[in-house]
Amino acid sequence: MPRIVRPTAYGLPEVLTVVETPTPHAAADGVVVEVRAAGVNPIDWKLYSGTFHAVEEDLKDAAGITAGMPSIGLECAGVVTEVGADVTGVRVGDEVIVYPVTAAYADYVTAPATSIFSKPASLGWAEAGSLMLAGTTAVHALHAAGVAAGDTVLVHGGSGGVGLMGVQLATAAGATVIATAAERNHALLRELGATPIVYGPGLADRVRAAAPQGVSAAVDFAGTEEALDVSLELVADRTRIASITGSPRRAAAGIKLLGYGPGQDAGAEIRSAARSELIDRAESGALRVVVATTFALAEAAKAHEVGIAGHAPGKLVLIP
Ligand SMILES: NC(=O)c1ccc[n+]([C@@H]2O[C@H](COP(=O)([O-])OP(=O)(O)OC[C@H]3O[C@@H](n4cnc5c(N)ncnc54)[C@H](OP(=O)(O)O)[C@@H]3O)[C@@H](O)[C@H]2O)c1
Incomplete structure (x- = not known):
């Protein structure tokens, strides 16, 4: 059974639990991706630590917050395993970068086709999964x-x-x-x-x-x-x-x-437009994604402890 990492309560990284979940299916306008690397970002622990309780109701989607306990993992890279009926230009087996997405601390994610970008062959999984946010x-x-x-x-x-x-x-x-x-x-x-x-x-x-x-x-x-x-x-x-x-x-x-809180500029347009440019730069070698440490999916809590300490030299990445 595929796995997903979820916070079971608000609190410290110890609330993160690996649970089994059915393989998801693609919506008509989306795809399913088998995750090879999921970038770890401070927003992931801020989502379940309570830091964002003050986020305004109408901005919750932009911050990746959903009703109930939040889904964590807002970026990843992996291999397409299912393509929705209305999606063109993406095929099963494609190696892709997925951003933005929710619930990427998992073996499989569903994502809208608008979040799917071709992964350059020159970019490693860990780098591809942690470039975007x-x-x-x-x-x-x-x-x-x-x-x-x-x-x-x-x-x-x-x-x-x-x-x-x-x-x-x-x-x-x-x-x-x-x-x-x-x-x-x-x-x-x-x-x-x-x-x-x-x-x-x-x-x-x-x-x-x-x-x-x-x-x-x-x-x-x-x-x-x-x-x-x-x-x-x-x-x-x-x-x-x-x-x-x-x-x-x-x-x-x-x-x-800049960000998703009250009075902050979320920069949706500029961030969205930046995705292709970042991939091009990373592919050409002009932009280096520095990965500090990779962790197994089941080590998500450990990765968050390292992240919360605040001195990792570069990205922390989960490898399912
Ligand atoms: N608003 C947004 O859209 C948005 C998006 C992404 C991230 N963020 C936020 O931005 C922050 C940084 O994110 P990140 O992913 O880059 O985190 P990170 O990878 O953990 O980087 C933390 C940085 O802070 C430095 N640092 C630690 N203690 C410091 C101190 N006392 N004084 C000065 N610098 C110190 C670290 O330097 P050394 O390791 O060299 O000590 C490191 O460069 C987080 O709070 C995150 O939530 C906001």
Whole structure:
């Protein structure tokens, strides 16, 4: 019997349980995919930890939240096993990337055909299954902050899933990138074209030393009070600061809040349009998906414990 990982209650990762479930069938406009890799993202544990209880009712679908206990796993890659009657251009046996989707911590997922993209042969399963959520978020954040050639951009949390995408995409756009990260991740960030600096007390001075020309934009993927304060101190134009996470204090600061909560810009159009471009970049080797660790499906709780600790250098991925 196929397996699926579900939270059985709100709480810590120990609430995650592997249960058996019948093989799903495709809707007329959808497909069934046998999952080979499912990307792990902070939203997965935020969905059952209670973090999103404040999400407004009409935004719940966009955040992947359904009635009752949430389904987790919003991206994956795998092999098509069934194609709905109205779907064209997708065949059984195709290797695909699926995003967005719900309930991807499973052996099989159903997905609308609009979420299906051909997986480049050059991209490994783990990389393909964890490219999209972080990648589309980074594209949205850089767009919101108006990052372009000639900018010097401060990337808070440059070594995380979203950060590593943001660093590479900003560099590719021609920006000079200063990225915060723990020291052990500095070599990787240098390799990807950024100037790494450690976060923590004295951050603003270290950024000034690394970028004497000044910082024209900032994207906050860390969500700390320090990231907010340093961004406000160093970036003159507040509309060029974008944050994807952090305390409500950001709302009053006049910066751009991206995501699915009240007052945030979900960026549906730009994120949707970014998917093909991200795959093309990954296929050509211009964009690297850095996988930190893979876990078996039954180890989802362990993967979440590592994720919640907040220092994995890159993506965590479940391999059913
Ligand atoms: N709004 C949205 O649409 C959206 C989408 C995706 C993600 N998010 C949110 O964005 C955040 C990042 O997601 P992610 O997937 O990139 O997470 P992640 O892979 O866990 O990355 C966490 C990052 O935070 C850094 N970090 C940890 N402690 C820090 C500290 N005290 N000060 C500064 N940086 C620190 C880590 O650096 P080191 O490892 O080097 O210590 C790492 O770069 C999460 O809160 C997630 O929920 C929001």
